Amino acid sequence: MHDPSDAQLREQAERLAERLGAARERLVTAESCTGGWIAKCLTDIAGSSDWFDCGMVVYSYEAKQGLLGVRPQTLEEHGAVSRETAIEMVSGALVYSGASVAVAVTGIAGPGGGSEDKPVGTVWIAWKRRGGYAHAQVFHFHGDREAVRRQTVDRALQGIAGLLP
Template structure:
């Protein structure tokens, strides 16, 4: 079982991402569901983040995912909010509705309730995309309580963003 990252580790990740974004003159946008803005919080906690952080969108409900990110109702109805298809539409929509060149999106089940046999608590989809590029989406299963699942999601989203850069 992986250890849950602490605040210092999240800060270090966000700082490295900011350095890479600044050097490349890129800007990032976040589209978050289960993390409730925590990825954006981690990045904007870095001094100077206004140079490279564009915006963050928290889209928790189906309606918000549709209105803010352009997720299709058919996708939500057929695949559910926690799915590869939904996170791909979220990350693509974040780029469409922002001035950013790089995006990260997350959707998942942080618990303690809301899980099912095929999507247990701790199931999270994360998507990363560079404007005009291919979308990478990956499914994870994180252990622990609600805070631990959310914290691990933030860390993995940041690690994937760092790898994309």
């Protein structure tokens, strides 16, 4: 995995913006380990209000539950960094927004917080279209906190593009 530059992320976001606009889709983001970076990349583009609905930054269990409807049992049984949580986050983002396409990320950016089962760099990303099924994928990114977050943004944007016609 490479660390995309700001310019590369900007170009990727601009291409995605054109496709979202052309398809008349609206996007929602639900971000845990990226702190709103996906939403920032997209809303740096003028005219983003035409296709960007909203973004939710949810780090605590309470925020994931209250803003996205993640079930307490899911968090207790699987933890915040899990396929199950990512899927509930992306589904909740669509329920609580007017968007037609969603992305959710949850992971361990570091430098602390990792474990043997979930080392630093473990990130789950989920994508979903309204009315469709959620798809989630785990990634194991390398590097420092910024590198893990930057790679997460890159893969999240790529996955959104994969949902569009």
